[in-house]
Amino acid sequence: MINHYPEIPPRTKPFKRAINKVVLFVLGRALQSLSKADPLIRAETATWPEGFTLAMLVKPKGGSMAVRRMPDLSLKYLGSQFPNDEADVTIYINEVESAFKMFTGQLGSDVAYARHSISAKGDLSYTVSVVRVINVVEAYLFPRLISRGLMKEPPPIPWGRRQSLRLKTYLLGILFGI
Amino acid sequence: MNFPEYYEFSFPVKIISGHTALNKLPVELAQAGLSRPLVITDPGVGKAGLLEVFLNAFAESEITIGAIFDQTPPESSTLVVNKIADLFREKNCDSLIALGGGSVIDTTKGVNILVSHDSNDINQFRGADILTGPLKPFYVVPTTAGTGSEATNTAVIQDLEKGVKMLIVSELLMPKAAVLDTRMTLTLPPKLTAATGMDALTHAMEAYISIQQNPISDVFATQAIMLVGRWLRHVTANPQDKNGRLAMANASTMAGTAFSNSMVGCVHSIGHATGAVAHVPHGVAMSVYLPHGLRLNLPKAAERIGEMLLYLAGPEVYVATPPEERPAKTIAEVERLKQDLYELSGLPRTLQEAGVDKDLFEKIAALGINDGSALMNPVELTLERARQLLDAAWQG
Ligand SMILES: [Fe+2]
Numbered sequence: 001m002i003n004h005y006p007e008i009p010p011r012t013k014p015f016k017r018a019i020n021k022v023v024l025f026v027l028g029r030a031l032q033s034l035s036k037a038d039p040l041i042r043a044e045t046a047t048w049p050e051g052f053t054l055a056m057l058v059k060p061k062g063g064s065m066a067v068r069r070m071p072d073l074s075l076k077y078l079g080s081q082f083p084n085d086e087a088d089v090t091i092y093i094n095e096v097e098s099a100f101k102m103f104t105g106q107l108g109s110d111v112a113y114a115r116h117s118i119s120a121k122g123d124l125s126y127t128v129s130v131v132r133v134i135n136v137v138e139a140y141l142f143p144r145l146i147s148r149g150l151m152k153e154p155p156p157i158p159w160g161r162r163q164s165l166r167l168k169t170y171l172l173g174i175l176f177g178i
Numbered sequence: 179m180n181f182p183e184y185y186e187f188s189f190p191v192k193i194i195s196g197h198t199a200l201n202k203l204p205v206e207l208a209q210a211g212l213s214r215p216l217v218i219t220d221p222g223v224g225k226a227g228l229l230e231v232f233l234n235a236f237a238e239s240e241i242t243i244g245a246i247f248d249q250t251p252p253e254s255s256t257l258v259v260n261k262i263a264d265l266f267r268e269k270n271c272d273s274l275i276a277l278g279g280g281s282v283i284d285t286t287k288g289v290n291i292l293v294s295h296d297s298n299d300i301n302q303f304r305g306a307d308i309l310t311g312p313l314k315p316f317y318v319v320p321t322t323a324g325t326g327s328e329a330t331n332t333a334v335i336q337d338l339e340k341g342v343k344m345l346i347v348s349e350l351l352m353p354k355a356a357v358l359d360t361r362m363t364l365t366l367p368p369k370l371t372a373a374t375g376m377d378a379l380t381h382a383m384e385a386y387i388s389i390q391q392n393p394i395s396d397v398f399a400t401q402a403i404m405l406v407g408r409w410l411r412h413v414t415a416n417p418q419d420k421n422g423r424l425a426m427a428n429a430s431t432m433a434g435t436a437f438s439n440s441m442v443g444c445v446h447s448i449g450h451a452t453g454a455v456a457h458v459p460h461g462v463a464m465s466v467y468l469p470h471g472l473r474l475n476l477p478k479a480a481e482r483i484g485e486m487l488l489y490l491a492g493p494e495v496y497v498a499t500p501p502e503e504r505p506a507k508t509i510a511e512v513e514r515l516k517q518d519l520y521e522l523s524g525l526p527r528t529l530q531e532a533g534v535d536k537d538l539f540e541k542i543a544a545l546g547i548n549d550g551s552a553l554m555n556p557v558e559l560t561l562e563r564a565r566q567l568l569d570a571a572w573q574g
Contacts, residue, residue, distance in 0.1 A: 114390035119307035
């Protein structure tokens with residue numbers, strides 16, 4: 001009779017968890033690379049205090065990434081192990097499915113917030129600025145057809161810059177951290 | 179037409195509404211097994227004689243007021259919150275009652291976090307949806323009709339030393355009950371009545387068109403719009419009208435419920451910034467900006483703006499207006515309400531009348547586009563649109 005009432009530990013979704021972790025890495029490296037060149041992102045980071053750290057984490061243990069605002073307005077990728085209680089702002093994505101939707105271009109930041117898919121710890125006064133930065137990054141990483149559905153309106157990036165920075169981000173930024 | 183793919187709605191607050199509703203509060207506490215509430219209020223409440231009414235309501239009850247803190251400043255601060263939390267522990271209180279307006283209610287929410295988590299550092303609780311419970315039983319008796327704080331999940335506490343506003347969002351911050359007692363708002367002067375009423379209308383209208391809008395918050399929003407449409411002029415003209423006062427108190431709570439679940443939008447973004455930069459009272463800023471904020475959202479929310487005409491102006495006007503003209507008619511009705519309130523109470527209609535210096539526009543716009551409320555506004559609030567809104571609001 002003992003085994004009739006077994007304990008059931010949480011199941012795993014290794015594929016989605018793995019994809020989420022890859023996209024967190026891509027996002028971190030893309031933020032680092034794009035913040036050196038894109039004027040829209042730099043206009044936002046100019047309003048963040050120097051040394052400001054932003055962490056993003058999939059709850060409960062689905063991966064994380066963090067970036068720090070440097071003196072030259074760029075963002076430095078701090079890897080996947082940054083202790084999130086030391087970040088100024090930590091954005092939590094509350095469960096694996098929402099994270100997967102956000103990271104695969106099926107769910108935009110503002111709608112995710114509206115659906116309580118994300119919560120945030122720390123100083124909320126930077127939230128809107130952070131969302132604008134993420135929108136710009138998404139506009140580079142995703143094809144326009146997809147990124148258009150993720151935000152209220154696409155950020156004003158000229159066509160030429162979008163193509164050249166997209167190429168640079170994928171080839172150098174994400175692969176080599178430049 | 180669309181229906182939200184997913185939404186959440188939370189409203190755990192019991193409403194106790196009546197001309198002498200306060201008399202029921204001791205029973206509520208006793209039934210919850212409570213006997214020593216700490217009462218938090220401000221000097222104005224005492225001066226208006228409302229504290230007397232409040233204490234009389236506890237006559238012949240089993241409740242001992244553990245302590246009264248009656249020095250809450252107009253802007254809640256970490257210092258005050260810490261001081262009151264100490265008082266709560268010292269006097270062995272078991273619950274909290276906020277008797278006052280927005281600042282008193284926010285302060286009490288802050289105190290509740292500290293005493294429930296046995297902490298003296300509100301800073302570590304900053305954020306959205308990260309607070310853990312349970313919190314102490316908490317009751318609200320609002321003395322204004324507009325902020326809706328008795329029904330919201332948000333507290334703003336200022337850190338005066340660092341000069342920052344700390345924002346905490348959590349459904350755990352909502353009280354167990356809100357007591358809407360006519361006597362508490364009967365003495366509000368007409369201009370303040372008009373301004374706070376327009377704040378309530380703005381909460382309801384912005385919640386109704388928000389990205390986070392959902393069918394249950396719509397019910398609260400539309401009823402609030404209807405009550406404001408029917409009663410705000412009347413109460414501003416007849417401050418002693420008891421039914422009108424109670425209707426507006428209900429409108430305020432319902433609008434608060436709506437925006438606590440669906441958020442507000444660009445009128446609040448620019449309004450908060452105008453308060454911070456040019457010190458325009460919140461309700462006045464709401465009234466000045468509301469029609470312009472609706473206009474800004476026409477490209478994305480025309481249909482829903484048009485729907486609100488039914489509630490604001492009534493079925494006759496709604497039916498007599500062709501569907502394609504309803505969005506503009508809703509905005510025209512808001513303008514007409516503003517004009518009437520101006521004539522009845524002198525409520526400013528424009529930024530010029532509110533005494534805002536045009537030189538401050540750039541600062542207001544820059545601050546406004548970073549306000550959290552911009553996130554759920556249907557149209558992206560860009561710097562350019564914020565500037566246009568300010569220019570439009572200058573002369574009306
Ligand atoms: Fe408001």
